[in-house]
Amino acid sequence: MNILLLGSGGREHALAWKIASSPLTDRFVCAPGNAGIAKECELVTLDLDDHAAVVAFCNANGIDFIVVGPEAPLCAGIVDDLAAAGIKAFGPSKVAAQLEGSKGFTKDICRANRIPTAAYERFSAPEAAKAYIRKRGAPIVVKADGLAAGKGVVVAATVAEAEAAVDMMFAGGLGAAGTEVVVEEFLAGEEASFFALCDGETAIPLASAQDHKRVFDGDQGPNTGGMGAYSPAPVLTPELTRRAMDEIVLPTVHAMKAMGAPYKGALYAGLMITTDGPKLIEYNVRFGDPECQVLMLRLMSDLVPALLACCDGMLKNFDLRWYPDAALTVVMAAKGYPGSYAKGSLIEGLDAAAAVEGVEIFHAGTQADGDRILANGGRVLNVSALGRTVAEAQARAYAAVDRIRWAGGFYRRDIGFRAIARERGA
Numbered sequence: 001m002n003i004l005l006l007g008s009g010g011r012e013h014a015l016a017w018k019i020a021s022s023p024l025t026d027r028f029v030c031a032p033g034n035a036g037i038a039k040e041c042e043l044v045t046l047d048l049d050d051h052a053a054v055v056a057f058c059n060a061n062g063i064d065f066i067v068v069g070p071e072a073p074l075c076a077g078i079v080d081d082l083a084a085a086g087i088k089a090f091g092p093s094k095v096a097a098q099l100e101g102s103k104g105f106t107k108d109i110c111r112a113n114r115i116p117t118a119a120y121e122r123f124s125a126p127e128a129a130k131a132y133i134r135k136r137g138a139p140i141v142v143k144a145d146g147l148a149a150g151k152g153v154v155v156a157a158t159v160a161e162a163e164a165a166v167d168m169m170f171a172g173g174l175g176a177a178g179t180e181v182v183v184e185e186f187l188a189g190e191e192a193s194f195f196a197l198c199d200g201e202t203a204i205p206l207a208s209a210q211d212h213k214r215v216f217d218g219d220q221g222p223n224t225g226g227m228g229a230y231s232p233a234p235v236l237t238p239e240l241t242r243r244a245m246d247e248i249v250l251p252t253v254h255a256m257k258a259m260g261a262p263y264k265g266a267l268y269a270g271l272m273i274t275t276d277g278p279k280l281i282e283y284n285v286r287f288g289d290p291e292c293q294v295l296m297l298r299l300m301s302d303l304v305p306a307l308l309a310c311c312d313g314m315l316k317n318f319d320l321r322w323y324p325d326a327a328l329t330v331v332m333a334a335k336g337y338p339g340s341y342a343k344g345s346l347i348e349g350l351d352a353a354a355a356v357e358g359v360e361i362f363h364a365g366t367q368a369d370g371d372r373i374l375a376n377g378g379r380v381l382n383v384s385a386l387g388r389t390v391a392e393a394q395a396r397a398y399a400a401v402d403r404i405r406w407a408g409g410f411y412r413r414d415i416g417f418r419a420i421a422r423e424r425g426a
């Protein structure tokens with residue numbers, strides 16, 4: 001098959017690495033890609049917002065199958081536009097992508113289908129939201145309804161903080177994302193991510209992962225897109241995994257089908273593992289970044305037939321095989337991230353780092369300049385490794401990190417610390 005992958009981050013490099021290894025893959029192209037993805041396939045320049053241009057490229061190049069990495073083109077309906085042109089694409093339709101694009105949409109599906117999640121109300125004006133906050137008390141969580149690039153959630157410790165978040169959102173602080181607001185109960189517990197593939201009718205589990213969102217060691221400092229991750233998440237025992245499928249993922253897939261908006265694609269459930277079991281915090285309609293990197297390392301099966309089965313409604317009898325190993329990824333970011341940072345600094349030592357046993361380096365924000373690799377984003381590299389335990393995967397990943405010479409970068413030194421403490425305890 002001729003395959004086009006859309007996206008340019010570490011998630012897409014991990015997907016490209018798996019897709020390139022598939023015997024089903026013939027010509028393989030990525031737009032826009034990065035310097036690491038360029039080692040797996042051809043890169044082309046395409047504006048992902050210009051769906052007509054993507055369709056024209058597919059028609060001109062005999063593309064049979066498109067894999068969409070990031071959420072923005074999914075929420076903008078790229079899969080619908082490709083389908084209308086007779087081109088098969090992996091990912092949900094625009095309506096189904098509301099599971100990520102609208103928090104209120106997802107919460108209403110949970111309520112109507114008794115899917116465990118935090119108690120909530122939706123608001124389109126500040127006064128009613130603030131009255132509800134005062135009635136419920138703190139801690140309480142305020143969320144902008146729409147996509148807000150990770151900035152749309154305020155976990156408020158006080159009523160005043162929650163009210164300020166409501167004012168900020170309705171005053172346009174998050175643009176159109178904040179014209180509607182969800183206020184919800186604070187859930188206590190340990191967070192884990194759970195991934196499934198869906199074909200509109202049913203779903204099969206992928207694997208679990210946990211990430212580290214804060215920028216500094218010890219989970220301190222501002223939130224980021226994720227500074228590292230590991231899989232599996234020890235907190236998601238086989239019993240809790242079964243409950244996450246039976247109580248959360250499958251009822252969602254069935255509800256979406258009943259609404260006439262069948263969900264096809266990767267479904268990423270952000271879960272809180274509470275004393276009452278798993279509860280849904282949020283859905284994302286794509287693979288996580290950097291969680292995808294650790295999932296792809298652990299996946300033994302060919303990815304391409306699984307992605308095709310999602311599109312074709314053929315997951316029912318599909319079986320995926322996984323390596324029993326743990327995987328861990330360390331994000332190397334440009335100094336200053338998640339604030340402002342410089343681009344263009346030189347990165348050296350990547351070949352020596354990739355030679356460490358079990359290590360795979362996925363590029364996120366890089367650009368090639370002849371033979372040199374330059375930083376070209378906030379999150380720049382995902383130094384990833386397999387190991388028999390999380391501790392072994394961590395040791396390998398940091399051995400590789402130590403071989404990378406990059407004056408403009410930084411990283412956390414403690415990715416996986418909770419899982420490793422659990423391993424030591426066990």
Ligand code: AMP
Nearest residue numbers: 118141153155184185186187270281282
């Ligand atoms: P979201 O974008 O919905 O995943 O929220 C971002 C982060 O806010 C989550 O990863 C949680 O750490 C936190 N969060 C969101 N909703 C809740 C909640 N109801 N209770 C506690 N923490 C939450």
